[in-house]
Amino acid sequence: xxxxxxxxxxxLRRLAEQAGRDLGDAxxxxxxxxxxxxxxxxxxxxxxxxxxxxxxxxxRVAPGVDVVFLDTGYHFPETIGTxxxxxxxxxxxxxxxxxxxxxxxxxxxxxxxxxxxxPDLCCALRKVKPLEExxxxxxxxxxxLRRDESPTRANTPVVGWDEKRGKVKVSPIAAWSQEDVETYxxxxxxxxxxxxxxxxxxxxxxxxxxxxxxxxxARAGRWAGTGKTECGLHG
Numbered sequence: 001x002x003x004x005x006x007x008x009x010x011x012l013r014r015l016a017e018q019a020g021r022d023l024g025d026a027x028x029x030x031x032x033x034x035x036x037x038x039x040x041x042x043x044x045x046x047x048x049x050x051x052x053x054x055x056x057x058x059x060r061v062a063p064g065v066d067v068v069f070l071d072t073g074y075h076f077p078e079t080i081g082t083x084x085x086x087x088x089x090x091x092x093x094x095x096x097x098x099x100x101x102x103x104x105x106x107x108x109x110x111x112x113x114x115x116x117x118x119p120d121l122c123c124a125l126r127k128v129k130p131l132e133e134x135x136x137x138x139x140x141x142x143x144x145l146r147r148d149e150s151p152t153r154a155n156t157p158v159v160g161w162d163e164k165r166g167k168v169k170v171s172p173i174a175a176w177s178q179e180d181v182e183t184y185x186x187x188x189x190x191x192x193x194x195x196x197x198x199x200x201x202x203x204x205x206x207x208x209x210x211x212x213x214x215x216x217x218a219r220a221g222r223w224a225g226t227g228k229t230e231c232g233l234h235g
Contacts, residue, residue: 009166032057045142050192064093151217
């Protein structure tokens, strides 16, 4: 692994745009290898612990890679269990980020069940801000975004520029299908969240996640009935 030198935002933007063109048809391991070679310790993987596919892929390229997890205080017990299992059995360094306020402190300031009344603000406080602060020491971060998950993700590049955070955003499995994910999980024995076997196609915070119905897209169970489709981490 190379040691990354300090790069300006413009340097990073150019790197992202060039890599997005060069790596458009590259395999997930090759995309991650580029990120590790380019950014060294200033690269991390983020994981919602829905599954550990990208963390597993990255661990094979860069053993001990940082895997960043957001503990919002509202997760299902199965999600926390998946995080703990990943930390125990995979060659990664799991880093847990938490919001500045506990759920009780947030309830005291904003009133209970903010997620029901203003889910955008709740996500901003418990996801977006902690991630922004947690990514300070990194120039690039990897996600598990896939184009087939929802219309809002249909144009996800494998490498892009995260304008909001001034970071390079790597989505190595953007072109994968659900079948590709399932095949990889089966072949490598990758840890997945037990809720995926219980009708949940996408796993977020417990108050804002439901099982999906037949024919719905994978994200339909998130913030159902609100018109909200993204938490703000990805747009």
